[in-house]
Amino acid sequence: MRFKNLLLSLSILFLGTGLFPKVQACELFDLVITKTNCNPDKKFAVKINFGYRDAGDFFTITGNGKNYGKFAYSKLPIIIDGLPGDCSTVYEFVITDVTNQSCQIARELGKVCCESNCELFDLKYDKSDCDSNNRFKLLFTFKYQNTSKCFRLKINDQNYGEFEYSALPLNLGPFEGDCITKRLITIVDCDKPECQARIEIPEICCPEKCKISDLKIERTACDSDKMFYAKIAFKATGVSDSFFLKANNRLMGKFKYGEAFYKIGPLLGDCVTKYNFLIADHRDLSCATDTLWGPVCCDTIQEPCKLYDLIVEKTDCTPDKLFYIVFNFKNRNSSDCFKVSGNGKFYGEFPYSSLPLKLGPFQGDCKTEYEFVIKDCKDERCGLEKFIGKVCCDTVPPEPCKLFDLNVTRLECNNDKQFYLKINFGHNNTSDCFRVSGNGKVYGEFPYTSLPLLLGPLPGDCKTEYELFIQDCKDPHCSLEKFIGKVCCDSVPPEPCKLFDLNVTRLECNNDKQFFLKINFGHNNTSDCFKVSGNGHFYGEFPYSSLPLLLGPLPGDCKTEYELVIKDCKDERCGLEKFIGKVCCDSVPPGPCKLSGLRFEKSVCDANGNFYVSFNFDHTNTSDCFRIQGNGRTYGEFKYSQLPVKIGPLPGDCKTEYEFLIVDCADPHCSLVKDLGVVCCNTADCKISNVSVARTHCEGERKFYAILKFNYIGTSECFRLRGNGHDYGEFRYANLPIKIGPLTADCNTPYEFVIEDCKKNECRAEAFLGKVCCDSTDAKIYELTMTRSDCEPDSTFNVKFGFRYREVSDSFEIFVNGRLIKTFAYTQVPVVVGPFKADCHTIYKFRIRDQKDTTIFTDRYIERPCCKPQGEPCRIFDVKATPLNCTGPDEYALKIDFKYQGTTNAFFDVFDRTKNIGFFRFDSLPLIINNFKQSGRDFDFIKICENDNPGCCSVVEFRTIDCISNDPSKFSIKRLIVNNSSGTVGLFSEQLIPADLKLELFNLESKQIPIIQLESGPHEILISTENLSTNVYFIRIKDSTDSKTYKFFHLR
Helix, strand or coil, X not given: XXXXXXXXXXXXXXXXXXXXXXXXXXXXXXXXXXXXXXXXXXXXXXXXEEEEECCCCXXXXXXXXXXXXXXXXXXXXXXXXXXXXXXXXXXXXXXXXXXXXXXXXXXXXXXXXXXXXXXXXXXXXXXXXXXXXXXXXXXXXXXXXXXXXXXXXXXXXXXXXXXXXXXXXXXXXXXXXXXXXXXXXXXXXXXXXXXXXXXXXXXXXXXXXXXXXXXXXXXXXXXXXXXXXXXEEEEEECCCCEEEEEECCEEEEEEECXXXXXXXXXXXXXXXXXXXXXXXXXXXXXXXXXXEECCCECCCCCCCCEEEEEEEEECCCCCCCEEEEEEEEEEECCCXXXXXXXXXXXXXXXEHHHCCEEEEEEXXXXXXXXXXXXXXXXXXXXXXXXXXXXXXXXXXXXXXCEEEEEEEEECCCCCXXXXXXXXXXXXXXXXXXXXXXXXXXXXXXXXXXXXXXEEEEEEXXXXXXXXXXXXXXXXXXXXXXXXXXXXXXXXXXXXXXXXXXXXXXXXXXXXXCEEEEEEEEEEECCCCEEEEXXXXXXXXEEEHHHCCXXXXXXXXXXXXXXXXXXXXXXXXXXXXXXXXXXXXXCCCCCCCCEEEEEEEEECCCCCCCEEEEEEEEEEECCCCEEEEEECCEEEEEEEHHHCCEXXXXXXXXEEEEEEEEEEECCCCCCEEEEEEEEEECCCCCCEEEEEEEEECCCEXXXXXXXXXXXXXXXXXXXXXXXXXXXXXXXXXXXXXXXXXXXXXXXXXXXXXXXXXXXXXXXXXXXXXXXXXXXXXXXXXXXXXXXXXXXXXXXXXXXXXXXXXXXXXXXXXXXXXXXXXXXXXXXXXXXXXXXXXXXXXXXXXXEEEEECCCCCCEEEEEEECCECCCCCCCCEEEEEEEEEEEEEECCEEEEEEEEEEECCXXXXXXXXXXXXXXXXEEHXXXXXXXXXXXXXXXXXXXXXXXXXXXXXXXXXXXXXXXXXXXXXXXXXXHHHCEEEEECCEEEEECCCCCCCCCEEEEEECCCXXXXXXXXXECCCEEEEECCXXXXXXXXXXXXXXXXXXXEEEEECX
């Protein structure tokens, strides 16, 4: 196995150096995790399925510090059972390819509650046709589980009635179709008021409002004259019997509604002409939609035929032991039909319009290995294949044998320098027994009832590398394996070699167009030296004491894709890799735009209850100006030479949560954010002062309470207390002093408390208690002091321990992170141990333990000591958030990229304004988040933090894109249709145009021109351009929340 892994590592190295052709990287995608209902034991199961490409044979599933096992991709989907629904565990699952550890996919399931699992979900409704009185009814239903017998229904918070679940679906109404009223339907379980759900019904019009939407266009192949036809399809409701269709203001005809698509043309495919297609109802011309499409190139070679995204589903067997196959797939540049064959049979030709296609029936005889070949009717090379295999309709096939959750514990060595292994694992659908082997030896067959199994005694000779292979007695494919490694019963085994925290910095190019790489990394339990190679070149062996290492000079030729492979001189498995990429020394690229060092000041409130804010900051590589925005408005555009700038007056109304975004005029990614929060000017200044925090004596298992008291003035009635990532809750000022706890005295947590007024967020104070130790009064080792020395030149330190003792033996041991460092006589106290590396990452746990009575001990911690002056703090910076395209109503795909340094976790968290939306690997950058929810503001917001490190975060606000919401009545400037024709400019909207809409017309010299309106209706505005000369013009459209500028060319 190790030889195979070595070959795999070498093959990866050679692939990177160009000795072998590159292969595609492993990819895991479309992870779906489905939760089952809870069982009587308040446990549940999850079903895990996903897609994979260029992966190995096996993958592992881990999460919440637990390894659920190794599985074959061929066994997907995987079911993991027996998970407790304890309402506290935030379940997360990480899938990792066994062969390629960097090939991962993860998903958070969240908390699962099996205590009160009442659920109301999948609320649905169907609207009836309008009756003669312009009223309609709703057929309403939903799904439910773990409920009582009945539920209450409310419409717009008015009780509608109480119904039994068995009465579903309900016929509700009739209701007035007045085009105004929205209806919020709320359902609440009769006995469990916390179990509820709701759905909003938008305004409904009787008769239905005319609407033309979802315009889609496809084109035919070009003919010899470089002409083509456009195929146009759309949806229409509340329309008349026919419509007009225009292409670039040219009437293409009047057509009846009801066709699947309409073929328009011929049109010229000259790679230049863009086509504006307008569809308008022939009775209500304001009921229209249009789109700009093209240009179309008939000069280029047409893309080849392509069939893709094949989905194949098998139906359940019929009583006659028959089944059907349902096919569906997508096609591009194909003919009109496709052929299906398989198993030596031709099943026929079918038009693509018949998809999805149901084929059959077929015999489920457990013998025939079904396969299907799909090909385009005219292009034999354009096809798809699917192997189904045998289908059995006789019986339900048994679940496969499964072993899982292997746990191997090595017990202490005996006096003969031997040890035992305690083995336990889960098993389903097995035979009666299992076989254990390893190191060329079969240890025996054992019944599953013997679990957990004690295997041994085995010699702990520091030589044998133990491995275990567990197989079901009858199914050799049903197995588990575990590599134990060497076991030393002579002494405590050494920790394995480890290289970590690789940091590679490219230095500036010299005059010879060469550069150096500065390399640094952490290392534990290594040999004396390491080797550096890459790009088929061996750079040499270097002692670890030479770090940081300067490697070079290297040519910056814009061609070589540099990579580094670093390995310990004696342990090839102990290494690091880094891909640098191409380096260009031809020209020095300009540095990115950067705003930093924000200095912010809020003025005191004036007599009118208003205040001002002042901004100043540093800036490099910027444009000439910047904008200040926030809370849905723009405060102004300023020159950098005007800094510092002051804006206001702003109302201190105790409601508005002020936020400010400073963004460069030319680079929207170059920005700073300041969250000010709520400002109150209508009361006396709130103040919390003279905070004192004291601790009680220890109680029970190292527990204590903290007692806080302080002075206050100008506050609300209550305050919130937080600290160390914990929210202790809200308290009334009248109840001071308050007692918090019990808290754990672990000698490690530096307790801190933040007091914040409930309503005036800026009114706060802090108190620091520090680390608390609770050595019991009868402790044998007590009054312990721990003193860390200053840093040595080699970035190490020593630790001095002093303590008192009673009823102990003659000596004690000191362990560091589980390893015995030294044994001392009690008479030697105080003692000094070390040196220890202060690498800014390691958490040191010290245990002082009596040599004979191991129940006598005490622990202390030193967290991440830092001695390196160049040690980098955790920092996330240069965050760029780019909306790409809409993926649904009010949601879009968001691309995220940023720089980071000094991180100690492989993952980071992403938050929007309200919640955590996922955690991802740093090496997955740049990252695309599909289905990012719009906030409804002009600017959306994300916060990025290192996983489990709320102190290392960065925030960015960015302009959103408009993705049409489900509310058909919501007017949006971005959805206005603006058409420029001879003599007029027309504005069209499917929604009612608001009365406060403002129009401004400018020429190319920014001179405003009076507007002459020809028509103004609820859905359209026509502007005359007859008096304009030939020029480029701009029309700015504004309402209370948004604005947009359109450019058009007028030819007189």
